Amino acid sequence: MAVTQTPSAAHDGSRIRRRELAAFLRSRRERIAPERVGLPRGRRRRTPGLRREEVAQLASVGVTWYTWLEQARDIHVSAGVVDAIARALLLDSNERGHLFTLAGVADPAPDTSCSGVPDTVLAMLRQLEPMPACVQNARYDIRAYNRTYGALLCDLDEVRPEDRNCMVMAFTNPGWEAGLVDREETRRLMVANYRAAMAEHVAEPAWKHTVKRLQRESPEFRELWERHEVVQTLASKVKRFRNPHVGLLNLCPARLWLAPQVGARLVAYAPADEESRERLEKLLAIVSERA
Template sequence: MTESSRRSSRSELAEFLRSRRARVRPEDVGLSGGSRRRTPGLRREEVARLAEVGISWYTWLEQGRDIQVSEPFLERLARALRLNPAERAHLFELAQGRPPPRLAITPASVSPALQRVLDVHPFPGLVTTPRWDVVAWNPPAVILYGDYALRPPAQRNILWSAFTSPRTRLRTEPWESHARGLVARFRLDAGRAADRTEFDALVAELSEVSPEFRRFWSEHDVLETAEGVKSITHPEVGVIEFEHVTLTHSEPDGRLLRITLYGPRPGVSTTRARKLFGAVTR
């Protein structure tokens, strides 16, 4: 980033903070509004107190001075100013020149619109959280992986299934290389999380029940890929090669989710997939 760009970002950040501060009513954050306030919103010292930072430091930031700020401070500031997910991301972009850490929020469901889009996809589709918890699926996914609704919520997880489900292991070829790739991608996602607590808990549980996971995890490999090819063996039709892509989706409430869509490769895989999923697709 050039010096001119940095100055522009600092100026924009200063104006953004002032506008967000003016928008928050004292009553919204547990403070007394009083009758002697000459301007709307919070005072600088109130924002500083809520964000647990010195008044001078916050004032410099709001004045557009060239100071370095940490991720924990920006997270506290976002909460103090009651920023929505888009505003939080904008704050990080202006202050640090990069997106904020990804939040690992596990939703109970997805929006009706997303579920409808998923349901009309003729082949398997899954919606997962950044921690790979499965929160939505379509009928073809049930045929391929089983009904996630019948599993305990804590076990509706891609990584957990890969290492603890005999059905998943039997149907995935070659299982070991696929499992190694999953572990490497999961490690990368864990490193990006704003809070690793849920990720580390899953790692600890899998390390207890799966020696293979424990061994793969200790290798510290990382991998990033949003698409690939996966071979699944189904007892009714045989091997189907699926191409898959993963798309990032923000729900209306700001939760970050991933949509993974599968499509059979042309030829015999397409023929077998149409036979397998024909009864549940429209």
């Protein structure tokens, strides 16, 4: 027999979650020394860690609104604001996930480390070297990559996990942009493909977060997005990349779907000519020496 949750039980659950959220925010706030976030300690500081108004300032939210959160009041919390608070409180990936769960909203920029990628797939990425290869989802979030992919267009290890998105970097990362030889066409097709794929995810915060971020940060993206162009898949023709270490690379992309086509895929780039093959081997040697 199915069990139906009564309105009072649902209300109690929401109240408990708000209390847990308030306690969690206080505990994370009180552990951060002001110096860690560039704030002076001062002589009259009685609060351990940061003050509420300092967290609000760092997250660019209202002091009253943030105070209400720590008082467990019943207020609406948007994904964007929770994201800002998570950054202000220097939360790690586990703490960030816990915060979004307590807030009852989906994380618009989930952890993009290798977590969730099976060990067998990670082994495949390593075995494909020197061919650059990565695992990405339909939103272009890079979930895992091998060494040559990590050095293909920029030093991907130096990019924040939440920024490791091919489309985001194509519009906002100078090194990634410079490495796209056919930049205008590549970006146009990526935006059109993203719009087509988003049709099945229009209500999901993570998809909308990427669009809003790029509309805010890139006039070029805004112009392309307003065209409303759609393509179902990206062309598999030879792609040209200009690597800062070995020069021009002519590569043929191949995609292996690890889930239905709205899910994860393994993308590998095979050399289109002998010169590109030799340069990929040279690139692997360079990144191997760094390890």
